[in-house]
Amino acid sequence: MKDSCVNKEHHYHSTRSLMEYGNVAKDLIAQFKFYANFEVLKLFKNWFSCILNDSEYSDMDYIIPVPLHKERLKARGYNQTAILAKTISRIIKVKYHSKILIKNKNTISQSNLGKEAREKNLKNTFAPYPGNIHLIKNKKILLVDDIITTGTTINECSKVLMHHKASQVNVISIARR
Numbered sequence: 449m450k451d452s453c454v455n456k457e458h459h460y461h462s463t464r465s466l467m468e469y470g471n472v473a474k475d476l477i478a479q480f481k482f483y484a485n486f487e488v489l490k491l492f493k494n495w496f497s498c499i500l501n502d503s504e505y506s507d508m509d510y511i512i513p514v515p516l517h518k519e520r521l522k523a524r525g526y527n528q529t530a531i532l533a534k535t536i537s538r539i540i541k542v543k544y545h546s547k548i549l550i551k552n553k554n555t556i557s558q559s560n561l562g563k564e565a566r567e568k569n570l571k572n573t574f575a576p577y578p579g580n581i582h583l584i585k586n587k588k589i590l591l592v593d594d595i596i597t598t599g600t601t602i603n604e605c606s607k608v609l610m611h612h613k614a615s616q617v618n619v620i621s622i623a624r625r
Contacts, residue, residue: 458599459606460591460617465624466495469595477594481528492622493535498621499538501559508618509587510545511537514605515574519553533592536620542590547577549605559599567599574608576611583612 468475479485480492487560505511512527521527530546537544553573558566576584589609593602607615 449610457603460609460619461604463596463599463602463619463621463624464499465596465621466492466499467623469597469623473595474580477622481594482524484526484532489531492532492538496536496620499556500536505540505542505618507541507588507589508542508550508590510583511540511542511590511592512545512548514591515549515551516594517551519554529592529594532594532622536592537592545557545583547580548583548589549574549608550577558597563600566598570600570604574585574605576608576612581612584609586615588616589614589618591617593619593621594623596621598625600621 476488480488507608511533513527513533516524516527516529534544536542551573552575555569555573558569561569591602591605591609596602602619602621608617609617
């Protein structure tokens with residue numbers, strides 16, 4: 449599932465997802481995200497290997513995950529998007545970088561919020577990783593998230609990247625609503 453976004457309010461250039469966010473995607477992502485079922489990652493890796501190729505993203509400078517706040521990372525023990533980004537990095541041979549963005553606010557879960565509440569919840573939540581702003585300027589960045597629902601999270605991340613002069617931000621996810 450590929451989407452080119454031309455809407456002015458989006459700060460990313462395109463999105464690509466494995467599947468629509470339905471019951472199957474919801475169950476698989478929950479197993480990976482909340483229950484540390486890394487067997488599901490093998491399935492995602494196989495599917496991404498089928499739909500992605502080296503040349504499609506060969507001009508990207510970095511692949512980065514949507515960051516988790518340090519408290520959520522501590523509670524969960526891992527960032528599922530970081531694991532996914534590393535996996536995709538190996539498939540498409542784009543350098544993985546974990547220290548481009550940080551999440552500086554521990555926000556409430558987005559899952560039960562509508563679009564406007566999500567936007568308010570995430571406003572000014574992401575920032576460049578301290579001391580690494582120079583890694584963003586004039587770079588093409590591939591951002592990885594697990595689910596794209598309203599697009600608020602990827603838009604907020606992309607807004608920060610574009611504000612700091614990234615030349616392009618594309619997004620890959622497992623599922624999209």
